[in-house]
Amino acid sequence: MPETIRWTVLPDGTAAGGRLHLTVLVSPRLTGGSTLDAFAGFRDWPDTLGRYTTALRIEFRAPDATGSGTVVPVEVRQDRYPPPDSGLWKALFPPGSPVRPPAGAFAAAAAVPPTLRSYPGRAVHDRIGTLYEAVATATARRRAFPPGEGAAAAPPGTWDYPFTGDLRGPLPPPLLELARGVAASYPALDRLIEGGTGGPPSVAANPFRPRYMDRTSDAYRGNAAAHNLAEAYRFYDRPQVPEPSPPTAPDVDFHTACALLADYPELLRRFGLAVDLIVTPPPALADRWHARVRFTADQERLNEDEGLRPWTALRYVAGSRFEPYAPDDGPYGRRMLRLGGDGILVTDLDLDGAAMKFVEFSRIVDQMLAARTDPKASAAPDGTAPPALHGAGLTVFREGRDVELADRMEADARHTAGVGPADQTPAVAVLDAADLVRGYRVDVGVVEEPARAKAAGTGRAGEGGGAAGEEGAAGGERAAGEEGAAGGEGVGAAG
Incomplete structure (x- = not known):
C-alpha cells in the first residue's frame, strides 16, 4: 500500500x-x-x-x-x-x-469555501477608549469648572454622569442603530463577505481560498463604526446546538x-x-x-x-x-x-467583555435620546455612567491575521x-x-x-520552561478556526 x-x-x-x-x-x-x-x-x-x-x-x-x-x-x-x-x-x-485517509485541506470542489470569522481588535479597542476618554474629559471639566459665575458656582449633583451631548461623538447614529438589534446586522456582514472575498466570482476564480471580511473595501469603511462592533458580537454569537449526547470514547x-x-x-x-x-x-x-x-x-x-x-x-x-x-x-x-512593532496591540483590557458592554451602553443612550421626544414611552434612566471595565491579563492582538x-x-x-x-x-x-x-x-x-x-515551536524556542501562552488572533483580532501549517499535514514544531 x-x-x-x-x-x-x-x-x-x-x-x-x-x-x-x-x-x-x-x-x-x-x-x-x-x-x-x-x-x-x-x-x-x-x-x-x-x-x-x-x-x-x-x-x-x-x-x-x-x-x-x-x-x-x-x-x-x-x-x-x-x-x-x-x-x-x-x-x-x-x-x-x-x-x-488523512485529513487534508478543505475540498477545493466545495460550493462554499470555509468562512473565517474575526473582528478588528485594535479598531474595537480604540472605539472603546474614545468613549471613556470623552466621558472622563467632559465630567472632569464640569467638576473643575462648574456652570455659573464666581466662587459660588457649585458642581452639578450629577457631575459624574456624562451628558448625552458628551456621547454624540463616540456614539454616532450607526452605532445607536446597531445597539437596537445587533443580530439584525449579521446579514449585512454576510453580504459584505459575499460582495468581497466570498462572492461567486471570487470563489469561481479561486476555489482554494477561504472567505473572510475585507475591511479595506469602501462598503465596509463607509460604516466601520457599526461593522467593527457587529463583527465582535457575531464572532461569539454561534448557532444554538442541541443538547449533546453523552460523550463516547474518541475514534482515533x-x-x-x-x-x-x-x-x-x-x-x-x-x-x-x-x-x-x-x-x-x-x-x-x-x-x-x-x-x-x-x-x-x-x-x-x-x-x-x-x-x-x-x-x-x-x-x-x-x-x-x-x-x-x-x-x-x-x-x-x-x-x-x-x-x-507595527500591527501589534498589547492590552490588559478584557476586550471581549468591553465590546459587549459598549454596545449595551449604546442601547441605553439611544433610549435616553428617545426619551426627549417621548418621555412616557421610554424606560431609560435620567442619567447613566459608562460600565466599569475589567482587566483580563495581557492580550496580544495582531492586525491582518485573518488574511x-x-x-x-x-x-x-x-x-x-x-x-x-x-x-x-x-x-x-x-x-x-x-x-x-x-x-x-x-x-x-x-x-x-x-x-x-518568544515564538515557540521551532528548535530551542519551543523547549521547556516558561508559561504557556496562546498566539491569539486571526484577523488582528480574534478569529475562529484552526490555523494549520501551510504546506500540509504535520508541519509544526518538533521542538
Whole structure:
C-alpha cells in the first residue's frame, strides 16, 4: 500500500565546533489500507526509520540556485531524548490500528469555501477608549469648572454622569442603530463577505481560498463604526446546538494519533516521528540559504516526489544563529514577537467583555435620546455612567491575521490538490518561520531589547520552561478556526 512520508527540516541552533543542530519532522500519510498491518514499513516504524536514517543526508542550496545543492552527512544526536522504541510503537500502534485517509485541506470542489470569522481588535479597542476618554474629559471639566459665575458656582449633583451631548461623538447614529438589534446586522456582514472575498466570482476564480471580511473595501469603511462592533458580537454569537449526547470514547486512527503527538517533543522522538541531527555546514553556507532532506542511492525512491521534501529557508549567522528564516523586524524575528512593532496591540483590557458592554451602553443612550421626544414611552434612566471595565491579563492582538490565515489555508489546499496559483503544478514548497511556528510562550525576565513574546515551536524556542501562552488572533483580532501549517499535514514544531 502507498506509504507517503513528508520530511521537513527544522533548524535548531548552533553546536560546538561550528556544527549545526536540526530536527527532521516525519509526517506519514498512508492510503489504500484500512489497518496499519497493510503498510509493511509502519508495522515497526522505528526499525524502518533506522534503515532510512543511514541513507539520510541534508542538502543545502543558495536561494537563487537551481539543480542540486551541497549534500552533507548527518550524525544522529544521542544526548537529547531516548531513541525510537519499537516496543513502544507496537504498543500504541498494533497491526489492527485503524487507518483512514488523512485529513487534508478543505475540498477545493466545495460550493462554499470555509468562512473565517474575526473582528478588528485594535479598531474595537480604540472605539472603546474614545468613549471613556470623552466621558472622563467632559465630567472632569464640569467638576473643575462648574456652570455659573464666581466662587459660588457649585458642581452639578450629577457631575459624574456624562451628558448625552458628551456621547454624540463616540456614539454616532450607526452605532445607536446597531445597539437596537445587533443580530439584525449579521446579514449585512454576510453580504459584505459575499460582495468581497466570498462572492461567486471570487470563489469561481479561486476555489482554494477561504472567505473572510475585507475591511479595506469602501462598503465596509463607509460604516466601520457599526461593522467593527457587529463583527465582535457575531464572532461569539454561534448557532444554538442541541443538547449533546453523552460523550463516547474518541475514534482515533493512525493519522490522528500521530497529530496528537505533535505537542509532546519526547514522544515524537520515541515514536520516530522526529529525528535530531548534527551536521557540519558547507563552507559557503550563508544567510537565507535553503535546506532539505535528501537520501542516498540506497533509498533513492524517497527522493522521487520532491514535494515530500520541502525546502526550509534559513536564518544563519556562523556560530550564533541557525533557525527558520524570518525578517528580524517581523512577527517571528529572532524567535520573538516584537510587542512594540507595527500591527501589534498589547492590552490588559478584557476586550471581549468591553465590546459587549459598549454596545449595551449604546442601547441605553439611544433610549435616553428617545426619551426627549417621548418621555412616557421610554424606560431609560435620567442619567447613566459608562460600565466599569475589567482587566483580563495581557492580550496580544495582531492586525491582518485573518488574511495571513487565508493565505496559508490556500497554500495548503493547493499543495494537497497539486494545483499552483496559475493552475500549474506547484513548485516545491519553501517554508519559513511563519509556516513552522506553532504558537508563542511567555517568558518574563530582564532584557535589553524591547519587550517580545518568544515564538515557540521551532528548535530551542519551543523547549521547556516558561508559561504557556496562546498566539491569539486571526484577523488582528480574534478569529475562529484552526490555523494549520501551510504546506500540509504535520508541519509544526518538533521542538
